[in-house]
Amino acid sequence: MIDVIQTYWAETLALLSIVLGSLAAVHAAMTKREVRSALGWVGIIILSPLVGALIYGVVGINRMRRAGVVHRRSLALDDIWRDLSLYAISRDVVADHFGGRFDQMKGLGDRVARHPLSSGNHVDLLPTGEETFAAMRQAIDAAEASVILETYIFDRDAIGLSIADSLIRAHRRGVSVRVVVDAVGARYSVPSIIGYLEDAGVPVVSFNGQVIVGLRLPYANLRTHRKILVADGQVAFVGGMNLREGFTGEGAARDTHFRVTGPVVADILAVAAEDWYFETNELLVSPEWRVRLPDAVPGEGAYVRTIVSGPDSHLETNLKMLLGAFSVAEESIRIVSPYFLPDTTFLAALNTAARRGVRVEIVVPAENNLAIVARAMLAQMSEVLKEGCRVYLAAAPFDHSKLMIVDGKWCFIGSSNLDARSLRLNFEIDLEVFDYALAEQIGRRIDGLMADAEELTLDALKARSLPLRLLDRLFWLGSPYL
Known part of the structure; x- marks a missing residue:
């Protein structure tokens, strides 16, 4: 076989170029949503034989098929979801409190987002890294049942290690801990924080981290940019802040994070649980992953909806x-x-x-x-x-x-x-x-x-x-x- 390839290497390359180019061009034409994008990729594939198809394989495939688990979690935790439904908000209530035009946003969210708008929530703004990381550590240290964390960047610096140490302590006292770090974000620090957590026995995975010849194929251009921390199914943190030292101290970069309580925490937890399932096939439905319902009265508090986006069924x-x-x-x-x-x-x-x-x-x-x-x-x-x-x-x-x-x-x-x-x-x-x-x-x-x-x-x-x-x-x- 090797002798044949060496003898007919030019013909082999031409055949590979035709086959791979045809497959890539058909895929681009059938999956791209915009004409300009499809034409651009088909042009690159045709004008750059073999190389164009390889480039498309690395950065051009921007949709991922994932088995959703939110519905399966809702079936396994049916009683919890029934109780959470008491906090649902109607369009009329939104119109009464926020004006007639904004009931249209309620209608839009019901159509395009998979999670409901719920009442009984409270959202606290955390204006600095110091306040955010302190609140996160406090939530992890107080956890009795479960902690799940998902983030893009988790540096192995003073801040990252302090969060990691809180996770390790929680794990050692019997709390169920799960950590998801993006495969690209995990490489911002060398060595990675993943090894530090693994050495302590904490269950941790890199998101979309399947590597083939140094590349995460076929979805090398896709990553999780989510920042989620949920403790005991009761308190959640979301926002823009990565776990790194650069957001603390004099002259630090600024960012804004949020501490959330209320029924919406169940949806935030479901999102992180789905990403964990995507990497591990473990469905988080055991008792420690149950949501702790708030004492808030339905109809009161902030009306909040979780908006999930990504290059899967929730595109744009x-x-x-x-x-x-x-x-x-x-x-x-x-x-x-x-x-x-x-x-x-x-x-x-x-x-x-x-x-x-x-x-x-x-x-x-x-x-x-x-x-x-x-x-x-x-x-x-x-x-x-x-x-x-x-x-x-x-x-x-x-x-x-x-x-x-x-x-x-x-x-x-x-x-x-x-x-x-x-x-x-x-x-x-x-x-x-x-x-x-x-x-x-x-x-x-x-x-x-x-x-x-x-x-x-x-x-x-x-x-x-x-x-x-x-x-x-x-x-x-x-x-x-x-």
Whole structure:
């Protein structure tokens, strides 16, 4: 066989190129949702024989088939889910408390998100890394039954080790502990925190970590960007903060995290349990994984829905919810994002809101931790500025927060950035929150960022030299892959 290949190597390469190229081109044509994306990939595959098919195999397959376990968990824990249904909220109740237009958001969420909008919840804003990590450690140390943690980056530094040590102590006192760390995020530290936890006997896996010749095929471009911690099925933490030292101390990067209690914790737990099942085939339905129901009265507290997004059956759920929120906004849309690189559909919806007279404010870092992304963002900002949106460059330190409030009553918080990766490629978790008090807290945080920010104008963008503007546009061309 080897002799035949050596003799006919050119013919072998040609045959491989035809077979792999045909398979890749058919897959791209049948699975890509946008004509431009499909044409682009088919062009790369045809114009770069063999190499194009290999590139497509590494970064072009952006949908994953996963066996869902949420329904199976609900069957196994049927009594708990029946009790949680008491906290369900109707569209009429939303309309009474938040206005007629926002009952449409309730209807939209019911159609595109798999989790219900529930009452009886409480959401606490954690404005610093010190407060966030202290609250996490406290929840883990107090856990009696179970702890599950899922994150993108879990560094093996002072902060990461302190969280890991809390998990190890919980494991040793008999608490059921499960840890999921993204395969890419786990490599931000060498050696990885995964080995540290494994050595202590803590059940831990890397998400999408099946490696073939150094690549996570066939889904090498997909990762979990979710940040979830649930202790005893009673308290949960979500937001944008990775587990790393960079968010603490003098001059630290800023971020915003949230501590959540109430019925919605059951849904947050279900999401992390599904990702654990995806890697291990272990269904978390034993007694220690039961949700502890709150004492809150149905109909009170914050109305919260878990928004699950990812390149599986929940593709673009976050994007659909954001587009819906832009369409119902009447007064204001306030956005904080470290990476603002949405697609034309998102920009069109935002610009349409601005044309209707809605005050649109977008806050991004003046100094980004990713210089390439910063340049790509500048190249796109003229698209919103010319339609009446206002853009502010927040002073250092770098702010990694992902925050949005609409009309001072509807909040969107969690792990999603406003870029192609978060809106199409990453597995994300966000919360839709109807709560005046939380919106006011987030509004004050945005006010603080804007107080020290510089407003970006069209004139300032046009005044930049042609070479700089051209460089920005070149980086912008790669924005779907940043």
